[in-house]
Amino acid sequence: MSQSRHYSSRLSSCLSISPAVRDALANGAPVVALESTIISHGMPYPQNVETARQVELIVKENGATPATIALIDGKIHVGLGDAELEHLGKSGKSAIKASRRDMATVLSQRLLGATTVSGTMVAAHMAGIAVFATGGIGGVHRGAELTMDVSADLTELGRTPVAVVCAGAKSILDLPKTLEFLETQGVPVVAYGESRQFPAFFSPDSGLLAPWSMQTPQQVARLIKTNTELGLMTGQIIAVPIPNEYAESSAEIERAIDIAVRESEEMGIKGKECTPFLLQRIVELTGGASLTANIALVKNNARVASQISLSLASMVS
Ligand code: PSU
Ligand code: MN
Numbered sequence: 001m002s003q004s005r006h007y008s009s010r011l012s013s014c015l016s017i018s019p020a021v022r023d024a025l026a027n028g029a030p031v032v033a034l035e036s037t038i039i040s041h042g043m044p045y046p047q048n049v050e051t052a053r054q055v056e057l058i059v060k061e062n063g064a065t066p067a068t069i070a071l072i073d074g075k076i077h078v079g080l081g082d083a084e085l086e087h088l089g090k091s092g093k094s095a096i097k098a099s100r101r102d103m104a105t106v107l108s109q110r111l112l113g114a115t116t117v118s119g120t121m122v123a124a125h126m127a128g129i130a131v132f133a134t135g136g137i138g139g140v141h142r143g144a145e146l147t148m149d150v151s152a153d154l155t156e157l158g159r160t161p162v163a164v165v166c167a168g169a170k171s172i173l174d175l176p177k178t179l180e181f182l183e184t185q186g187v188p189v190v191a192y193g194e195s196r197q198f199p200a201f202f203s204p205d206s207g208l209l210a211p212w213s214m215q216t217p218q219q220v221a222r223l224i225k226t227n228t229e230l231g232l233m234t235g236q237i238i239a240v241p242i243p244n245e246y247a248e249s250s251a252e253i254e255r256a257i258d259i260a261v262r263e264s265e266e267m268g269i270k271g272k273e274c275t276p277f278l279l280q281r282i283v284e285l286t287g288g289a290s291l292t293a294n295i296a297l298v299k300n301n302a303r304v305a306s307q308i309s310l311s312l313a314s315m316v317s
Contacts, residue, residue: 014076014126015075015078015126015127016077018077018078018079018080018081019079020079021065021079021127022079024064024065025128028313029064029065030064030065030309030312030313031064031065031066031067031129031131031309032059032064032065032066032067032129032132032133032302032305032309033067033069033078033120033121033123033124033127033131033133033162034055034066034067034068034069034120034132034134034302035069035114035115035116035117036068036069036070036080036088036095036114036115036120037097037098037114037115037116038052038134038298039051039052039088039089040088040089040091040095040097041092041095041097041276041279042135042276042279043291044092044280044283045089045090045092048092049085049088049089049090051295051298052068052085052088052089053082054299055133055298055299056068058299058302058303058306059133059302059305059306062302062303062306063310064305064310066079067079067129068080069115069119069120069123069124070084070088070095071096071098071103071107071111071112071113071114071115072084072112072113073110074107076107076123076126078124078129087112088112088114091112093276094112095112095113095114096114097114097116097276098113098114098116099115099116099151099152099153099156099272100156103115103119103122103123116138116152116153117132117137117138117151117153117156117166118151118153118156120132121156121157121160121162121164121235122156122160124162125160125161125162130161130162130163130224130228130312131163131165131224131305131308131309131312132162132164132165132305133166133298133301133304133306134164134165134166134298135294135297135301136169136170136201137151137154137157137164137169138151138152138169138173138275139153139154139169139173139174139175140154140174140177140178140180141172141174141274142172142173142261144174144177149270149271149274150181154182155185157182157185157187157234157237158182158184158186158187158234158235159233159234160235161228161232161233163220163223163224163235163236163238163308164235164238165238165240165301165302165304165308166239166240166301167199167239167240167241167242167297167298167301168198168199168200168201168206168241170200170201170202170257170278171202171203171206171254171257172257172260172261172278172282175198175200175206176208179198179208179210182237183211185234186232186234187234187235187237188211188212188227188234189210189212189237189239190213190220190223190236190238190239191209191212191239191241192213192214192220192238192240192241192304193213193215193240193241194215196210196213197241198210198239199239199240201297202249202253202290202293203242203247203250203253204241204242204244217304217311218311220236220238220308220311221311221312221315223236224236224308225312225315238304238305238308240304242293242300243297243300245296246292246293246296246297247293249286249289249290250293252289253282253286253289253290253293256281256285256286256290257282259281259285260277260281260285261278263281264277264278264281
């Protein structure tokens, strides 16, 4: 494809793709992209690094190659080594949380950048990776009618063709507005599994229906393939409900979310600090129960994303 040649010549100086990921991509083998803000800003050390390693292992066990993405020494790294994962996890919030907006600045100043869903989608698409697993996406914040705080993840999904396998979005957000905004952006939202409920991260059930539901990796792979053939250039949300055995503490977590949101308003927390503040407070307020649930659903999403990428690879070749 001339477009990918164009990308590769223009971008080779910015992209550093690990040998394992490069080999897999060259052979048309399945690859799953993974983000790094979840490591630096989404979970505390050392659980963040342990989880990142376990998620990579799950992707491998399911037959795909993991490609964790971060901005290091002026390059977009696609596929991190163990030392790099450890460094990112230890750096925590001193790494820069990087969405599309921040990428060129972080790279040009050779800072350490952890990519959000938005930043990871940009990088995955540059590298030629179509499937990406994470925990939750950003969305329209509560009170956005006044603050206009709408995550760059949502506009990215409207412009970059990468499938994001997630557990929906947390109810720290305004979920009805988030689904409305995704419709405006032309993003298919697929509830994965038996239920058409759009999952709310800690809970399998937000009380809102997703516009679509699919039951198999093959169905999702066909959606991705058709989206590419149509040249729509939009991403997809594949929303996988949290496994049942971890969903039971959701009432307690909902109470913690309400407290955390109120505190963030009282303290005047704004902009890109808002989501990391809420995530950390929820872990503190639930005495770690939210972290256990978070880790479980990320692993489950990695498994589903691997199955989708396997199915896609078998169709494309
Ligand atoms: N939601 C989570 N965990 C996370 C994030 C969101 O449950 O780790 C991170 C992701 O990297 C996501 C980013 O892309 O926060 C969204 O931040 P913001 O709301 O500032 O756009
Ligand atoms: Mn925001």
